[in-house]
Amino acid sequence: MSMGQGRRRRWCGLACGVLLALLPACAPRPSGLEPPRLAVMLPPGERPFWEPIARAFERRHRGLVVDLVEGPQSTDLRENLYAASLLARDPTFDLVYMDVTWTAKFAAAGWLLPLEDRFAAEELARFLPEARAAGEYGGRLYRVPVRTDVGLLYHRRDLLERAGLAAPATFADLERNARALQSPPETWGFLWQGRQYEGLVCAFFEVLHGHGGFWVDPATLVVGLDRPEAEAALGFLVRCLRAQPISPPGTTTYQEEESRRLFQDGRAVFLRNWPYVWRLAQAEDSPVRGRLSAGPMPHVLGARPAATLGGWGLGVSAYGRQPALAVEFIRAATSLESQRALCAPTGYAPAREDAYADPALMAANPFLAELRRLHAHAVPRPALARYALASDILQRHLSAALAGTDAPGRALGRAARETRAMLGTAVAEAGPSR
Amino acid sequence: MSGAGLTRERTLLLFPALLLLALVVAVPILRVVQLGFHRVELDGGIALHWAGLEPYARLWQDGRWWGALRNTAVFTGASVALELVLGVAVALLLHERFRGRGLARALVMVPWALPTAIMALAWAWIFNDAFGVLNDLLGRLGLVRGPVAWLGGPGTAMLALVVADVWKTTPFVALIVLAGLQGIPEPVLEAARVDGLSAAQRFRRVLLPLLGPSLLVAVAFRAVQAYGAFDLPYVMTGGGPGGATETVSLYAYRNYFRYLDFGYGSAVAVQGALLAALLAAALMGLAGRRGRVRA
Numbered sequence: 001m002s003m004g005q006g007r008r009r010r011w012c013g014l015a016c017g018v019l020l021a022l023l024p025a026c027a028p029r030p031s032g033l034e035p036p037r038l039a040v041m042l043p044p045g046e047r048p049f050w051e052p053i054a055r056a057f058e059r060r061h062r063g064l065v066v067d068l069v070e071g072p073q074s075t076d077l078r079e080n081l082y083a084a085s086l087l088a089r090d091p092t093f094d095l096v097y098m099d100v101t102w103t104a105k106f107a108a109a110g111w112l113l114p115l116e117d118r119f120a121a122e123e124l125a126r127f128l129p130e131a132r133a134a135g136e137y138g139g140r141l142y143r144v145p146v147r148t149d150v151g152l153l154y155h156r157r158d159l160l161e162r163a164g165l166a167a168p169a170t171f172a173d174l175e176r177n178a179r180a181l182q183s184p185p186e187t188w189g190f191l192w193q194g195r196q197y198e199g200l201v202c203a204f205f206e207v208l209h210g211h212g213g214f215w216v217d218p219a220t221l222v223v224g225l226d227r228p229e230a231e232a233a234l235g236f237l238v239r240c241l242r243a244q245p246i247s248p249p250g251t252t253t254y255q256e257e258e259s260r261r262l263f264q265d266g267r268a269v270f271l272r273n274w275p276y277v278w279r280l281a282q283a284e285d286s287p288v289r290g291r292l293s294a295g296p297m298p299h300v301l302g303a304r305p306a307a308t309l310g311g312w313g314l315g316v317s318a319y320g321r322q323p324a325l326a327v328e329f330i331r332a333a334t335s336l337e338s339q340r341a342l343c344a345p346t347g348y349a350p351a352r353e354d355a356y357a358d359p360a361l362m363a364a365n366p367f368l369a370e371l372r373r374l375h376a377h378a379v380p381r382p383a384l385a386r387y388a389l390a391s392d393i394l395q396r397h398l399s400a401a402l403a404g405t406d407a408p409g410r411a412l413g414r415a416a417r418e419t420r421a422m423l424g425t426a427v428a429e430a431g432p433s434r
Numbered sequence: 435m436s437g438a439g440l441t442r443e444r445t446l447l448l449f450p451a452l453l454l455l456a457l458v459v460a461v462p463i464l465r466v467v468q469l470g471f472h473r474v475e476l477d478g479g480i481a482l483h484w485a486g487l488e489p490y491a492r493l494w495q496d497g498r499w500w501g502a503l504r505n506t507a508v509f510t511g512a513s514v515a516l517e518l519v520l521g522v523a524v525a526l527l528l529h530e531r532f533r534g535r536g537l538a539r540a541l542v543m544v545p546w547a548l549p550t551a552i553m554a555l556a557w558a559w560i561f562n563d564a565f566g567v568l569n570d571l572l573g574r575l576g577l578v579r580g581p582v583a584w585l586g587g588p589g590t591a592m593l594a595l596v597v598a599d600v601w602k603t604t605p606f607v608a609l610i611v612l613a614g615l616q617g618i619p620e621p622v623l624e625a626a627r628v629d630g631l632s633a634a635q636r637f638r639r640v641l642l643p644l645l646g647p648s649l650l651v652a653v654a655f656r657a658v659q660a661y662g663a664f665d666l667p668y669v670m671t672g673g674g675p676g677g678a679t680e681t682v683s684l685y686a687y688r689n690y691f692r693y694l695d696f697g698y699g700s701a702v703a704v705q706g707a708l709l710a711a712l713l714a715a716a717l718m719g720l721a722g723r724r725g726r727v728r729a
Contacts, residue, residue, distance in 0.1 A: 076692075079691075080691045083691055083694070084691075087480075105476075105694065108476040108477065108478065109476060109479065109480050109694060110478055110479035110480065185580055185581060194586075195672065195674060195675075196671070196672055196673060196674025196675050196676065196677070197672050197674070248563065248564065248581070248583075249563060249580075249581065249582070249583040249586060250562070250563030250564055250581060250583040250586060251583075251586070252583055252585075252586035252587075252674075252675050253562070253563065253583050253584075253585040253586045253675075258562070258564070261565070262564055267564075385476040385477075386476065386693055386694075386695075388688075388692035388693055389692070389693045389695075392688065392692065395674075396498070396674075396676060396677040397676070399674045399675040399676040399677070400675070400676030400677070401676075402675065402676075403586065403587055403588055403675040403676050403678070404587075405588055405675075405676050405678070406676065
């Protein structure tokens with residue numbers, strides 16, 4: 001008897017232990033006690049400049065906490081963190097601070113709420129048209145732009161002036177001027193980003209459009225990579241590295257920062273990069289301070305210059321708990337006042353058109369006038385749900401051509417074939433499922 | 435209390451632990467296997483459609499997958515071979531008695547203790563063409579004319595990955611071999627010395643055969659680990675140039691997170707795991723046969 005009792009007691013203990021262990025998982029979330037909270041993940045460098053925007057919003061919405069989560073520095077890693085969270089339908093992030101290229105993927109996955117009904121037409125008309133259009137997918141708006149980016153060409157004005165040369169308008173000018181002014185390996189003619197990554201696609205995209213070519217037409221899904229314009233464009237980049245090079249051999253390993261450092265050290269005549277370089281290169285301790293000018297990337301005769309459109313904007317998570325408040329936050333974060341708070345100290349290009357007429361912003365960063373002009377050349381990368389795959393295909397084959405393991409024409413032929421295969425499946429997928 | 439009751443109670447007490455293991459290990463693995471038979475469509479949401487063996491058929495026609503497999507094989511073969519040679523050398527050195535041996539043993543472990551992503555970043559800067567230490571040293575020694583873009587060429591980029599991996603994981607091999615060395619009875623070596631064997635003969639005829647099991651353990655661990663290499667190529671080359679350093683793990687990861695293609699990504703992962711299991715089984719089979727031969 002006592003033995004049976006002991007066993008029963010042990011059974012009870014075990015059962016209680018298991019129940020206790022499971023208890024926290026079943027407890028209701030104390031949502032009534034916690035203040036409502038809006039969370040968004042930002043790049044670590046931007047967080048301080050979002051603080052005033054968040055605090056102002058909290059003051060207007062009593063009891064609300066805006067949680068600015070500091071994400072990793074790398075864009076890819078932040079995208080993955082957002083993707084992992086949204087895949088799990090996790091409500092952690094109410095807002096998604098997203099790069100232009102994420103829009104199609106996140107929208108197609110059903111992770112974002114459509115926003116066109118939440119904003120009045122005149123509100124949306126205040127943004128630069130290119131930046132606004134980059135937030136659309138399948139005819140709906142999923143992302144409201146906060147700041148924008150365009151690829152551009154930086155020049156060493158002092159070197160050009162001393163030699164009596166004008167800023168290059170065509171690729172032939174660029175090659176000629178670079179060759180005339182460089183003295184490698186101390187000073188190189190032309191720096192750009194040639195590592196196998198998204199930046200290579202951005203650099204190539206500008207050269208491609210500058211040659212009158214295109215990558216994928218998002219409306220018709222026609223692939224233009226095996227056309228003569230594309231081969232001429234890649235031929236130009238390969239020529240920069242071969243025979244009488246105007247770009248250093250390390251170009252095939254450079255991202256933005258490697259090329260920016262070399263240029264800022266005064267070791268190059270031209271640099272293809274983003275607007276952020278201007279502010280750093282004009283800093284007190286910069287060797288090239290006051291010796292720079294900037295303009296659009298060159299083009300061939302008969303084509304227009306092109307600037308790859310980048311930039312960041314806010315979307316509303318489909319799994320957040322406060323979609324209405326999240327929309328309000330976007331409205332506040334894209335006000336002229338917020339654009340001042342974010343762009344004046346950082347030098348970012350604002351997404352609102354009226355910000356370029358704002359005396360405070362223009363005084364803080366006179367370069368904005370040039371950036372506004374450059375937006376006329378902005379070209380968005382194709383808005384495809386599997387954009388990342390299209391980009392990886394292109395990156396691989398461009399990189400192979402630059403490394404010399406494949407001829408430009410052959411590399412682009414392969415890239416075109418693989419891109420068509422990928423879009424072919426995408427087209428079949430859009431139809432009725434088998 | 436009866437013995438049978440005790441056994442049942444034991445089983446019962448083990449149950450929560452087993453359940454936990456099943457939840458965190460078995461369920462995800464089964465889920466990946468199951469996902470591997472699906473096609474993923476992105477159209478206003480992520481939709482899974484049963485596709486049978488289609489993703490596996492796609493693997494066979496996917497040049498990028500074959501490339502990744504080849505890169506992984508080259509990386510694994512080269513790095514494990516070098517680590518084995520260097521690891522044995524380091525272990526023999528650390529087995530000798532000398533002043534400061536304790537300190538030396540501790541220092542040798544430092545690379546192994548560093549997080550891979552951080553040391554990969556450091557190596558990427560060492561191999562940088564304009565600011566890198568390597569080009570600076572080679573230039574001063576007059577061995578290279580002009581900077582070399584180590585990570586910019588397919589061959590040199592793979593070499594750089596192997597060097598970084600060897601630097602990091604040689605200590606691991608050395609540690610296992612050192613443990614093996616300490617397990618060899620002193621009289622055996624003494625006898626070999628008395629029999630007049632030279633140092634080289636002692637190493638080849640006595641030490642190496644006795645170290646066999648440790649070496650196989652080291653190789654098995656390292657081969658499977660190198661086969662799964664992800665962080666090193668992710669940080670140092672991003673799989674470039676031209677996809678020359680993209681490993682199977684990197685490719686699987688990109689299918690999951692970048693393309694949201696869980697079906698195909700799972701097929702890549704499952705196929706990769708099967709090949710790794712095959713590799714491990716082959717090595718273990720080798721170990722078993724050697725064991726029997728000696729017995």
